[in-house]
Amino acid sequence: xxxxxxxxxxxxxxxxxxxxxxxxxxxxxxxxxxxxxxxxxxxxxxxxxxxxxxxxxxxxxxxxxxxxxxxxxxxxxxxxxxxxxxxxxxxxxxxxxxxxxxxxxxxxxxxxxxxxxxxxxxxxxxxxxxxxxxxxxxxxxxxxxxxxxxxxxxxxxxxxxxxxxxxxxxxxxxxxxxxxxxxxxxxxxxxxxxxxxxxxxxxxxxxxxxxxxxxxxxxxxxxxxxxxxxxxxxxxxxxxxxxxxxxxxxxxxxxxxxxxxxxxxxxxxxxxxxxxxxxxxxxxxxxxxxxxxxxxxxxxxxxxxxxxxxxxxxxxxxxxxxxxxxxxxxxxxxxxxxxxxxxxxxxxxx
Amino acid sequence: xxxxxxxxxxxxxxxxxxxxxxxxxxxxxxxxxxxxxxxxxxxxxxxxxxxxxxxxxxxxxxxxxxxxxxxxxxxxxxxxxxxxxxxxxxxxxxxxxxxxxxxxxxxxxxxxxxxxxxxxxxxxxxxxxxxxxxxxxxxxxxxxxxxxxxxxxxxxxxxxxxxxxxxxxxxxxxxxxxxxxxxxxxxxxxxxxxxxxxxxxxxxxxxxxxxxxxxxxxxxxxxxxxxxxxxxxxxxxxxxxxxxxxxxxxxxxxxxxxxxxxxxxxxxxxxxxxxxxxxxxxxxxxxxxxxxxxxxxxxxxxxxxxxxxxxxxxxxxxxxxxxxxxxxxxxxxxxxxxxxxxxxxxxxxx
Numbered sequence: 001x002x003x004x005x006x007x008x009x010x011x012x013x014x015x016x017x018x019x020x021x022x023x024x025x026x027x028x029x030x031x032x033x034x035x036x037x038x039x040x041x042x043x044x045x046x047x048x049x050x051x052x053x054x055x056x057x058x059x060x061x062x063x064x065x066x067x068x069x070x071x072x073x074x075x076x077x078x079x080x081x082x083x084x085x086x087x088x089x090x091x092x093x094x095x096x097x098x099x100x101x102x103x104x105x106x107x108x109x110x111x112x113x114x115x116x117x118x119x120x121x122x123x124x125x126x127x128x129x130x131x132x133x134x135x136x137x138x139x140x141x142x143x144x145x146x147x148x149x150x151x152x153x154x155x156x157x158x159x160x161x162x163x164x165x166x167x168x169x170x171x172x173x174x175x176x177x178x179x180x181x182x183x184x185x186x187x188x189x190x191x192x193x194x195x196x197x198x199x200x201x202x203x204x205x206x207x208x209x210x211x212x213x214x215x216x217x218x219x220x221x222x223x224x225x226x227x228x229x230x231x232x233x234x235x236x237x238x239x240x241x242x243x244x245x246x247x248x249x250x251x252x253x254x255x256x257x258x259x260x261x262x263x264x265x266x267x268x269x270x271x272x273x274x275x276x277x278x279x280x281x282x283x284x285x286x287x288x289x290x291x292x293x294x295x296x297x298x299x300x301x302x303x304x305x306x307x308x309x310x311x312x313x314x315x316x317x318x319x320x321x322x323x324x325x326x327x328x329x330x331x332x333x334x335x336x337x338x339x340x341x342x343x344x345x346x347x348x349x350x
Numbered sequence: 351x352x353x354x355x356x357x358x359x360x361x362x363x364x365x366x367x368x369x370x371x372x373x374x375x376x377x378x379x380x381x382x383x384x385x386x387x388x389x390x391x392x393x394x395x396x397x398x399x400x401x402x403x404x405x406x407x408x409x410x411x412x413x414x415x416x417x418x419x420x421x422x423x424x425x426x427x428x429x430x431x432x433x434x435x436x437x438x439x440x441x442x443x444x445x446x447x448x449x450x451x452x453x454x455x456x457x458x459x460x461x462x463x464x465x466x467x468x469x470x471x472x473x474x475x476x477x478x479x480x481x482x483x484x485x486x487x488x489x490x491x492x493x494x495x496x497x498x499x500x501x502x503x504x505x506x507x508x509x510x511x512x513x514x515x516x517x518x519x520x521x522x523x524x525x526x527x528x529x530x531x532x533x534x535x536x537x538x539x540x541x542x543x544x545x546x547x548x549x550x551x552x553x554x555x556x557x558x559x560x561x562x563x564x565x566x567x568x569x570x571x572x573x574x575x576x577x578x579x580x581x582x583x584x585x586x587x588x589x590x591x592x593x594x595x596x597x598x599x600x601x602x603x604x605x606x607x608x609x610x611x612x613x614x615x616x617x618x619x620x621x622x623x624x625x626x627x628x629x630x631x632x633x634x635x636x637x638x639x640x641x642x643x644x645x646x647x648x649x650x651x652x653x654x655x656x657x658x659x660x661x662x663x664x665x666x667x668x669x670x671x672x673x674x675x676x677x678x679x680x681x682x683x684x685x686x687x688x689x690x691x692x693x694x695x696x697x698x699x700x
Contacts, residue, residue: 084676225655295645305575318674326434327662
C-alpha cells in the first residue's frame, strides 16, 4: 500500500479547494448536471491511468523504492492522482500525475488555449463562458546518475461545450502530448534508441507524425534567453483533431505505452556508471536550465501557477536539486560542450 | 528595471551585442549625438559605482575571497560592470552589478514602464518612439551558512526624452529601488536591526517613507502561487518623482550606503553558527522559492530575459544551489514553520 500524505496547504482558486481523498477513486469523472463525461473522456481516463500504472511500476522495479500517492478532488470539478518517488536509489525525483479538470473559462482564455476562435467550427461569439474539460497524464523523471537522462512526457485530451449563452455551436475536442529526453551527457546510441522508439510508434499511425512532431518538440523546448533547448527533444503535438478521435486516442495510447521501452533501458544502462564531482555539478547546472524552461516558458507550468492548479503537482516537475554558476562556459570539444552543442543545434537522431 | 526591458521582443536587436571590455571604463555614459547624458545621469552613475565599490569591499573583507569583474558595452548604448564572488569562504554567491542602458522604446512600452501616459506631463501621443535612459545598481548576496540571511538591493534612475516626432513634451525622470532580506531561519533581533537601519535612513529624508515602502516591499515580493513572500521584506519604491530630483538622489544614495550597516553585521554574526544537514536542506528549499519568485514574478528578471538583457548579469541573482521537495510541510511550531509563518504574515519589525 502506498503512503498517504497529509493534506497539503489548501488554496482557494478557480476550481475550489482541493479535498484530499483517502485513496485513488475508481474514476475522477463525475456524471450528472455538475459533472462532465463522454465516451471519449471515459476511455481517455482509462488510458492515462494505465500509463501511470505502467510507468510507475517500471520505475519502482528499477529503483527498489515505492511511489507515494496523493489523490484529491475539487468541488468545482475534477481531481487528480499524484505519485512521487523522491530520493530513491536510482531516481532523484520521479513524478507521475493524472488529473482531470473541468469548469468554464472566459472566451479570452478559450482563445488563448486554442489559438483561434474557430477551432472545430465552434466559434464562441465572445459572449459566454466556455465549458471545458481537460484530462492528462504528466510526468518528469530525474535520475541521480549524471550519465542517466531525465525524461518528460505528457498526454492530454480536451473537450469544450457550447458557450452558456450561445446556441447550437458544436462541441470541440483535441488531443496533445509528447515525450522528450534531457541528458546531461551525450551518448549517441541512447538518444538514437529513444528517438527510434518514438519514431516506430509514430510510423505505425502516420509516417508524417515523427518528422512533424520531432521538429515541433525542438521548437517548443527552446530556452529563448539562452538560445538553447532544454534537452535533445523527442515528439510534441497539440491541437490534434484532424482525424477520427478514436485514431488519435489509439496514437496517444501507443505513445504512452512507448515511454517505458524508450526510456527505462537508458536509465538501467547508465545508473551505475562512475562519475566525478565535476560531472555531478554539470548535471546540476543542466537541472538549473530545466528549472528556467519550466518556470519561464512551459505553458502548462506558467498557466497552472497563475490560475490555481495544485502547486505541488505542477512543481513536481522541478528537480530535487539544481545549480546556477555565473557565466559557466564548457571548454570547446569537452563532453559538456558536446551536449550543449546538441541542445543548440538539433540533430536528426534516426 | 521595467522600462529597459520592454524595449524589444527580440534579444540583441535593441542594443546590439555585448562587447567585452578589458577593464571597467571611467564612465559608462557617452556624450554626443549617439550618447546620453545629463547632470543627474552623471551624478547617479557616480553614486551607484560608489555603492558597488563599498558593498564589494565589505563582502570581500568578510569573505577573504575577491570578486571577479566583467565589464561590457553595447553598440546600441550603455554597458555594465558585473562583479561576482562565487563559492567563497562565507558567501555561496554574491553579485553586484551596475548597468546603464539607453535607446528608444515604443509608446506601449513607455506606458507599460510608467503605468501612465501622463507621467511628469510627458504624454506621448502614441506616435513616436520614446528615447529613454536607465541606470542602476543591483545585487543579490547568498551566504553559505543557513543561519545567515540573503540580501537583495537595487537602486535605479530613469530618464525619457521627448518622443522623436512630438515637439515640446517635457523630459520625464523617476527613481526606484529597494533593499530586502531573505532569511532561512528567523532571528527577530537580526530582522529588527535590518529594518531599523532602513527606517532610520528613510526617516532622515521623510517619515512617510518607511511605512509606505515597507508595505510596498511586502506586496512586491509575493510568490502568488504559494501565498507566501520571498522573505521578510525591507523597503521598495518605484516611479518616484514627487519632489526635487536632488532630494531623491540624496535618499537613494543614503539607501545604497545603508546596505553595508544593515546587512553585513548579520552575516558576520551568523557565518560560523553550527547547523545540521536538515537545516542546510531547508535553506536550499528557501533558495528554490527565491528562484520561483525571480523567474516567475520579478519584473526586472522576466522582462530582462524576454527582451535581451545580459543573461549572466540578470541570472546572477539565482543562488548557486537550490532544492525542490515534493509537498514539504514544516512541522507546526518548528523553526522552519516560524520562518514560513513570517513570510505569510508580514510583521512590523520596528
